[in-house]
Amino acid sequence: MPLFFYMFPLVLGLHCAPPNRSEGKLTTCDSSQQNATPYKMSSINANFAFNLYWRFTVETTDWNIFFFPVSIFSALAMLSLETCHCTQTQIINSLEFKLTDRPMTEIQQGFRHLICLLNFPKKELELQVGNTFFIGKQLKPLHSFLDDVKSLYETEVFSTDFSNVSAAQKEINSHVEKQTKEKVVGLIEDLKPNTMMALENYTYFKAQWANLFDPSKTEKGSSFSVDKTTIVQVPMMHQMEQYYHLVDTELNCAVLQIDYSKSALALFVLPREGQMEWVEGPMSSETLKKWNCLLQKGWIDLFAPKFSISATYDLGAIFLKIGIRDAFADNANFLELTGDSGLQLSNAAHKAVLHIGEKGTETVIVPEVRFLYQPEITLLHLIIKFDRSFLLLILKKSTRSILFLGKVVDPTEV
Structure with a gap:
């Protein structure tokens, strides 16, 4: 069985400058012909990823841990696009960026370049990262928001009837199941009755070993x-x-x-x-x-x-601990999304399934x-x-x- 990996939020980058370039070995010296933006973000992404890992170790002592940093990172980056003031600052700071060092436009373009490089289908390796917004039917997303999430992140936005909790939960889970080729099932199990917006982030990864096991x-x-x-x-x-x-x-x-x-x-x-x-x-x-x-x-x-293992995380609790507080509170500011006040993030879930076997990534x-x-x-x-x-x-x-x-x-x- 080939390697499959499915999750919901995060990204890490790293680079090194070894003295010689070796075929097959990870190298970071030969980057002159590649887009430099992801490389500028590499150490920042690494700090974010290991920060999350340490948080997970505290939450799940002596237990399996696995997640997709790029996926979580991209979800937060996209969310920051539609926030204002303290809400935006908290999200950007959690990603190890500082708005005083870089303009928001440069940060967002860096996110976009990274996501573009991550999404590519191949016979031996397929990696796709995606985000989807589910927004209550009574809310009217701004055209600027729809244009931004589509052009920057190729994100889908669905109008959802959250008053019917079971139907909304089924809609979200069905979408996740479809996007992950039925590898992630039942992501959302306890959707809250007062939900107005949900952000779903998915990742699909399939790859084959260069040297297959017999x-x-x-x-x-x-x-x-x-x-x-x-x-x-x-x-x-x-x-x-x-x-x-x-x-x-x-x-x-x-x-x-x-x-x-x-x-x-x-x-x-x-x-x-x-x-x-x-x-x-x-x-x-x-x-x-x-x-x-x-x-x-x-x-x-x-x-x-x-083997095959799976893990599910309540990212809302983790986000609070890394400083993203306002997005889940009454003073959340998502005016760039709908123009309405009082909107706050109600759900952030992350589920990962990993298989490793003779042909590819399974574990x-x-x-x-x-x-x-x-x-x-x-x-x-x-x-x-x-x-x-x-x-x-x-x-x-x-x-x-x-x-x-x-x-x-x-x-x-x-």
């Missing part, structure tokens, strides 16, 4: 350590192949890069036993740049789990990592077995954007 070599039941007392059984894929990898002695982890056949790559980060917090605490764009410069290609005896896992360097043997290779908790990042090569960021604690929890 299904005949997948072990049906292999042990995966969730914690010191919990062991679960998962199918474990196996492949001997040349991969870019490194052992970070400072952070006590192994980093493995697995390329997709087109335009994207995955970084699997396996901490030593009990060292997850040691690794995730200092994670930043600088960490990713360092890794990119140190990755070396060599033979790896790889064991990676095959990877970790319990015992064995760092076996054997200098006395002619053929040197590293054995990496993802049989305990690990971090997973999926990046778009050309923009260095983090498409996916997550932590796999228990691959059997759906």
